[in-house]
Amino acid sequence: MPKTATRQKADDKKTRVASKNGKSETNETASPTTPSAETDIVDVYDVKEAQAEYNKRRKSQIASIKKLDKELLREMLYQMILGRLFERKCAEVYRMGKIGGFCHLYIGQEAIAVGSMMALKEGDYVLTSYRDHVQAMVAGITPEAVMAELYGKATGNVKGKGGSMHMFSKELGFYGGHGIVGGQIGVGTGMAYAQKYKGTDNVTLCFFGEAAVNQGIFHESLNMAQLWKIPCIYICENNRYGMGTSQKRAMSIANIAKKAEGYGMAGEFVDGMDVMAVREATLRAIERAREDGSPTLLEIRAYRYMGHSMSDPGKYRTTEEIKKYQERDPINLFQDSLREAKVFTDQDFEELVAKATAAVDAAVKFADESPFPDESELLTDVFAE
Amino acid sequence: MPKTATRQKADDKKTRVASKNGKSETNETASPTTPSAETDIVDVYDVKEAQAEYNKRRKSQIASIKKLDKELLREMLYQMILGRLFERKCAEVYRMGKIGGFCHLYIGQEAIAVGSMMALKEGDYVLTSYRDHVQAMVAGITPEAVMAELYGKATGNVKGKGGSMHMFSKELGFYGGHGIVGGQIGVGTGMAYAQKYKGTDNVTLCFFGEAAVNQGIFHESLNMAQLWKIPCIYICENNRYGMGTSQKRAMSIANIAKKAEGYGMAGEFVDGMDVMAVREATLRAIERAREDGSPTLLEIRAYRYMGHSMSDPGKYRTTEEIKKYQERDPINLFQDSLREAKVFTDQDFEELVAKATAAVDAAVKFADESPFPDESELLTDVFAE
Amino acid sequence: MAEMTIRDALNAALREELIRDENVFIIGEEVAEYDGAYKVTRGLWKEFGDKRVVDSPITELGFAGLGVGAAMAGLRPVVEFMTWNFSILASDQIINHAAKMYYMSGGQFNIPIVFRGPNGSAYQVSSQHSQALEAFYANFPGLKVVMPSTAADAKGLLKSAIRDDNPVIFLEQETMYGMKGEVPEGEDFTIPLGVADVKREGSDCTIVARSFTVPQALQAAEQIQKEFDVSVEVVDPRTIKPLDIETIVNSVKKTNRLVIAEESHPFASVGAEIAYQVMENAFDYLDAPIKRVSTVDAPMPYARNLELAALPSVEKIVAAVKEVCYL
Amino acid sequence: MAEMTIRDALNAALREELIRDENVFIIGEEVAEYDGAYKVTRGLWKEFGDKRVVDSPITELGFAGLGVGAAMAGLRPVVEFMTWNFSILASDQIINHAAKMYYMSGGQFNIPIVFRGPNGSAYQVSSQHSQALEAFYANFPGLKVVMPSTAADAKGLLKSAIRDDNPVIFLEQETMYGMKGEVPEGEDFTIPLGVADVKREGSDCTIVARSFTVPQALQAAEQIQKEFDVSVEVVDPRTIKPLDIETIVNSVKKTNRLVIAEESHPFASVGAEIAYQVMENAFDYLDAPIKRVSTVDAPMPYARNLELAALPSVEKIVAAVKEVCYL
Ligand SMILES: Cc1ncc(C[n+]2csc(CCOP(=O)(O)OP(=O)(O)O)c2C)c(N)n1
Ligand SMILES: Cc1ncc(C[n+]2csc(CCOP(=O)(O)OP(=O)(O)O)c2C)c(N)n1
Numbered sequence A, B: 001m002p003k004t005a006t007r008q009k010a011d012d013k014k015t016r017v018a019s020k021n022g023k024s025e026t027n028e029t030a031s032p033t034t035p036s037a038e039t040d041i042v043d044v045y046d047v048k049e050a051q052a053e054y055n056k057r058r059k060s061q062i063a064s065i066k067k068l069d070k071e072l073l074r075e076m077l078y079q080m081i082l083g084r085l086f087e088r089k090c091a092e093v094y095r096m097g098k099i100g101g102f103c104h105l106y107i108g109q110e111a112i113a114v115g116s117m118m119a120l121k122e123g124d125y126v127l128t129s130y131r132d133h134v135q136a137m138v139a140g141i142t143p144e145a146v147m148a149e150l151y152g153k154a155t156g157n158v159k160g161k162g163g164s165m166h167m168f169s170k171e172l173g174f175y176g177g178h179g180i181v182g183g184q185i186g187v188g189t190g191m192a193y194a195q196k197y198k199g200t201d202n203v204t205l206c207f208f209g210e211a212a213v214n215q216g217i218f219h220e221s222l223n224m225a226q227l228w229k230i231p232c233i234y235i236c237e238n239n240r241y242g243m244g245t246s247q248k249r250a251m252s253i254a255n256i257a258k259k260a261e262g263y264g265m266a267g268e269f270v271d272g273m274d275v276m277a278v279r280e281a282t283l284r285a286i287e288r289a290r291e292d293g294s295p296t297l298l299e300i301r302a303y304r305y306m307g308h309s310m311s312d313p314g315k316y317r318t319t320e321e322i323k324k325y326q327e328r329d330p331i332n333l334f335q336d337s338l339r340e341a342k343v344f345t346d347q348d349f350e351e352l353v354a355k356a357t358a359a360v361d362a363a364v365k366f367a368d369e370s371p372f373p374d375e376s377e378l379l380t381d382v383f384a385e
Numbered sequence C, D: 001m002a003e004m005t006i007r008d009a010l011n012a013a014l015r016e017e018l019i020r021d022e023n024v025f026i027i028g029e030e031v032a033e034y035d036g037a038y039k040v041t042r043g044l045w046k047e048f049g050d051k052r053v054v055d056s057p058i059t060e061l062g063f064a065g066l067g068v069g070a071a072m073a074g075l076r077p078v079v080e081f082m083t084w085n086f087s088i089l090a091s092d093q094i095i096n097h098a099a100k101m102y103y104m105s106g107g108q109f110n111i112p113i114v115f116r117g118p119n120g121s122a123y124q125v126s127s128q129h130s131q132a133l134e135a136f137y138a139n140f141p142g143l144k145v146v147m148p149s150t151a152a153d154a155k156g157l158l159k160s161a162i163r164d165d166n167p168v169i170f171l172e173q174e175t176m177y178g179m180k181g182e183v184p185e186g187e188d189f190t191i192p193l194g195v196a197d198v199k200r201e202g203s204d205c206t207i208v209a210r211s212f213t214v215p216q217a218l219q220a221a222e223q224i225q226k227e228f229d230v231s232v233e234v235v236d237p238r239t240i241k242p243l244d245i246e247t248i249v250n251s252v253k254k255t256n257r258l259v260i261a262e263e264s265h266p267f268a269s270v271g272a273e274i275a276y277q278v279m280e281n282a283f284d285y286l287d288a289p290i291k292r293v294s295t296v297d298a299p300m301p302y303a304r305n306l307e308l309a310a311l312p313s314v315e316k317i318v319a320a321v322k323e324v325c326y327l
């Protein structure tokens, strides 16, 4: 009985990074009951239903896991754990006043960045919104450079000039880190346009939230992408909320993937708690894009565990709702599959958790000990010479 | 054999305002052959196909014509003829240098403004783009006031301050006359929002071209309209071109009405050469809107006979193409139906043509004799007191 | 008089105008159930409900356009931008539509609408979230532009803006929402648009400051008084457009020296305009070149030390006053 | 030297840069098959094909964003706005993305892109189509702003703009496209950004004019010379940002009098900025207040007589010169 096996393991602290001693993980002081019928979005997409579909896929997934390179699987799980622990640490040091401005955490969405980005090849590009720490690290930016940036230090990923919302690495093909909701959809379309212009078969992964879908630039960009066959893969990270507003209070339809039809574009709905499903859907989209530049819209549904940003009290959803989604924690689900596939043992998990913990601690130490930027930096990088 | 009957009548000059002695009507010096495969859009929507569908509807249409009030039918035909002759006159006086700036003519699209606007009731609102002369007149603005505005005279519809693109009448519920492609889609959504806010069952007809559909504000507005049930009827006047660019070179799908699905909105494709079809589709949309505010997207397909504006040489389409569409001239088709329905005789037609001709001549005389605005007008109407 | 924060003063103004005129409604991101990203609309949705206080999707151009159309049809929308940085996406509806509609329609359709929200910097929110946009909008005829710096001004000016029959750009400052001040009692308290306020009387030098820089200018004035026994007058135009140049010019005619402090970037700023108009009207009274203190001409950096170096400050204003007074 | 129109000079610059660097491509509405709404790109699509010259849908924000992304990825887009009025819809991509990317990314991603098209009035196209937007963009760090007034400047500056590694706002003027001038031969002819040009030498008064007002200023200078034997110098900054204030200041130090003529609206205009900087750098040299001639502070009316009354003109510039020269 794999399921019960899972449940038992779920109580084994050492191998569980997901749930912190059973309590729901969030920085919110959420009210115990639904504040308004409006904000109860469970009817939009039922967690049980998602789990049922997941269970149907389970067998074939175990099989495909067995086929995958073990080191790749290890790296995937490691990056998910690192992302989780790094973001937890951000919340901790933010409260200590080490980080300024806005700080948007990725906890609950790890399977999206990891599942999709680890399907890329050399020369592919990635860009996302202000919720960018984990994508940045999966792209290869070190936890040290990201944390130092959050601290506004000279050793930060962008020398302390961007902060939490603006991570960038030309060398690693990570194109940011953008603060205007939807803005990166236009930019990403252009990056992919350049990839095709140069005659490469490379693709761009453009991440954005479900609320960004309502912005005009989404519409303008998808039309051009399909019209001109631009190899951009539009990944809508549907974490159910745009700040305090649930999708159903902001969007006239529930099924975002369906919007692709309005452009004659390929669209697919993906379970964002299932890293393997994310990987496979992304690979299908990548194949189309490398083939003839055809773009794809992926709606990948997960859940934002924490508040919108560190300053979000989050009175707009219930603890029940948060708990409900957390039952399908992407790290737990992946660990269970890996265990069932007999790829890794609990000891492997412990090692990865230990490694990630060490990396996060080293990042904080590095950030703490780094100097603030020199004031002369204020007027540099305004114009390229 | 109604069809041949029609063809015979087609040669009867006196009763035909549509085709000018058989030549295709346009201000373009169009090349005889297709300049580029790209611009041959006949494959997108075949005129024969449209005519075939039209013939299927024909019987029931004749029947519904017979049920309609004869004076309403007379007014509908009159407004179509007036629009046609008024725009021809504009082209004529524009060439004489009487009109400055841009001048966008409506010839070929008359059935859209007349069929839809004449289905409205007191308190409903209308707004459109810069291609606004005919909508303005159907709303009740006199040909004199419109022509005087084109002449930039003090007696113009907006005192010479707006010109061809900016006709307005608060009294008549005509909300302009807007020059930014797509801009009026946002404004119209707000007008309808106010109608609902005030608790009326009124609706807003918001006209825009097919190229405006690609603007972000179309997407942003339709989402809000469906989300909040705003009684706005979005009428896409698909005249096949945005300036020199055919729909298929600018939009990734051919079927604009289908875009409504991306918002969960009602959408309908309408033959814009058939004024009765336009009227009936609009009535269906109006009913939905008055009921509970539900918006509708109507794609009404016609054809722009003239160049985009008076300064458009129009090298991007062939005379064959223009001729092909003109075979289904909306005024001819309506006259044929009225004749077949035995509602009007050729004499009625002649009277209407004579009346419209007189109205247009009077408008030119009025505009010619009117004074230019006083220079003191330059600084008035900047702020309301 | 009651002491309250600028946030609460704005909230009171909104509440009073919602009560006073049922055509007034508020629309914007998170203004309703969330009580506003910066809590300016706190409690209003609970009190007035879905019709009067509306959470919009994140579609700045769309809901600005909706507001313009609603205003054209007789309502009085108050459109909140979560921050003014995002209004750039909506600027076509503000500049090409709201600002021109009355003129374009030959005086038929005025647009009674208020666009409001926080402007300028907000503690390390970096370059895309720290812009002061008064110059961006003030350049266009048809728009009124307001920038309050105290609780009383915030309340009195916002009420006037909502009652005004024209589009009004109402620029607040996030770091000032918590500042307290005395506010006159009563729903009838308003402050007319277009009237400057002398925030501090003085005889030797004039500082024209607005919003963010007003508290700094007042501190600078105190410091200069103490250190050099030089008396500085602080003039707050409060409304940028229409600009009460007369009050400014009269002050300069008295002090013969002018410093302009502003949070915006310098190039073609409102400060440049004020300098030009003062020169035009009081050229012979100026005993020194006008000195401007603005945010540096670079995007806003994230690091706190760099951000502080970028922004105007008491020190920078003091230095400017010393320069024009040859101290 | 070859005589050609500004339109042809721009066209030649585009053509030469398309040949010189295959990363250069042109995108915009009607730029390809239609040869450009104002024919600036005439013949380029036929010569270079679909890849290098691209007709875009009417989605200003979208194709500006596409350009920014393409530039980030190493291409050199030349984005045409059919007119700058429509760029307001794209201003978020220009101001929040193109202008800030290099700084935000700590110097990693520069944006080599040119945004170009006609700016200002164009014979009775009314308020939504007649705006001069140089102040709108020049206020934001990270953007260069260029405004040519002759065929030679148009060609030399556009080539430099395309080769520049930063976002450049290149503002043309529709009513000037047909103006002829001598243009140096050869692909290597360029004019560096940031260098002003003295279009007419003079000793008694300086007129700083740009784009639309340069030919007017030159005529005004002739007229003043004839009528009053007063010698007027006309300085054309050509690049608004970075601004060559030194050349302007040197001229004022010589003439002691300054008139600024501009097509934009006055409030917080580039003219205000020039006035401020001149005052800052040459206060003691000014024998009269600086006088500015701008388009009136009202939306542009349609009627020809009103439009002419709204715009700057030779007469208005002459009057301003007389005023500052006390003639
Ligand atoms: C144009 C714009 N409007 C508003 C904001 C403020 N804001 C930042 S994030 C956010 C919510 C976005 O939600 P979503 O797109 O779902 O992404 P998520 O935060 O859930 O990852 C808002 C309103 C912004 N940054 N940019
Ligand atoms: C935002 C904007 N971009 C470009 C233009 C220039 N322009 C005016 S009309 C037009 C074509 C619009 O085509 P469509 O929407 O199909 O309407 P139609 O002219 O065919 O009625 C263009 C590009 C404009 N006025 N506004």
Ligand SMILES: [Mg+2]
Pocket (backbone or CB within 6 Å): A209, A210, A211, A237, A238, A239, A240, A241, A242, A243
């Ligand atoms: Mg979200």
Ligand SMILES: [Mg+2]
Pocket (backbone or CB within 6 Å): B209, B210, B211, B237, B238, B239, B240, B241, B242, B243
């Ligand atoms: Mg069209």
